[in-house]
Amino acid sequence: MSRAPARRSTGDRANLYSEITDRIIAELEAGRLPWVQPWGTDQARTAVGLPRNAGSGRPYSGINVLILWGAVIERGYSGQGWLTFRQAKALGGAVRKGERGTTVVYADKFVPEDERRRASEKGEDPQAIPFLKRFTVFNTDQCDDLPEVIATTAPPVPEGLILPRAEALIAGTRVDFRIGGNRAFYNPLHDFVQVPPPQAYFEPVNWHRTALHELGHATGHRSRLDRDMSGSFGSRKYAFEELVAEITAAFTCAALSIVPTVRHADYIASWLDCLREDNRAIIRAASQASKAADWLMGCLPEDVAIPETTPHDEEAA
Structure with missing residues (x-):
């Protein structure tokens, strides 16, 4: 019954x-x-x-x-x-x-x-x-481990949208890096990065900046550089970690000959609060960003060529 x-x-x-x-x-x-x-x-x-x-x-x-x-x-x-x-x-x-x-x-x-x-x-x-x-x-x-017909698959990335040197660096980090969804983030609890597909961005170069920003966060995991990532959204610690990730992305972009930029302009106000409150914050952030960028670049295979950036390349980018 x-x-x-x-x-x-x-x-x-x-x-x-x-x-x-x-x-x-x-x-x-x-x-x-x-x-x-x-x-x-x-x-x-x-x-x-x-x-x-x-x-x-x-x-x-x-x-x-x-x-x-x-x-x-x-x-x-x-x-x-x-x-x-x-x-x-x-x-x-x-x-x-x-x-x-x-x-x-x-x-x-x-x-x-x-x-x-x-x-x-x-x-x-x-x-x-x-x-x-x-x-x-x-x-x-x-x-x-779901069957292929059921597992979520992100749209394939058209050839040429991801620079080979960036792709090699991402693979070399061995960070769980996922392409899909409609927002970029690093999940510190489960230690993975997720970034939308490059074709979701108006300019593919911005995908690289975003990916490197999120990888910058991933370097802070306890198994890597072990930074303090305990800050909740809106806190000073959170703003400081965002500043470290942003500078890390800029340093790594420059090292890969990708024109760097400020990606998270909406965080500028909270960064200013950090800097006004602690006049050594920018020095500490830049120092930690250098360590993070060095860690990321250390994952790049030695045989990967990095072209020199010229003014003409910058205009094209």
Whole structure:
């Protein structure tokens, strides 16, 4: 005999509704409309479409669409496929250790056996009871060893967009470097870099600057240069680490004959606060950036040629 779903109290359902509503309110207050996809129509960005179960292909519906779209935007996933922990395992894959899942909900109704008997005795239609169940799902970006037809694949990078010397340096670092999604970041908890494809940038040179900035952060991992990366967003420590990564990118760009630039102009105000508060901050940041750039350049194979930059090259770039 099939087992009826466990009853949830009215309070449990109300709490779940409140959680979802609060999340949507936060998105709106941040100036984002969760039901308007912020992605372009080109294939250089996150895949456009409804979120779906990556195993069955069945699309999610209702509030789950907004929840999963929000997770894709917030975490920069490159695809719209999702699986439960068990589904990933059944497909021969696995959710990577430490990955945080996304909670979706399943709403339905069921008729308890007691209600069936009561309705039968009185000749009435049985009354169904609504219920909500929570499920935790993981984006295919969070899984390893999935079949090729299911695994998220970023759009192929057209030949020539990534400079061979930059590609060689990235490979030489042995940092987990992922191309995909619609934002660039370094994840210190799981020690990986993710950068959108070069074709997502108006100028391919800016992809290199971005990639080297994020690799600059990666040098601070405890297994490498072991910098203090404990600062939360908006803190002085966070601003200082961004300054180190930005200068690291500039130094490394120059060493690779890529014209450097300030990529994160929006951090300038917080950098100024750092410098006004500590007149030695820029010296410490530049010193740590030099160590980071030296570490990165030390990963470049010796047989990789670096052309000299000329004024003509700079204009072309």
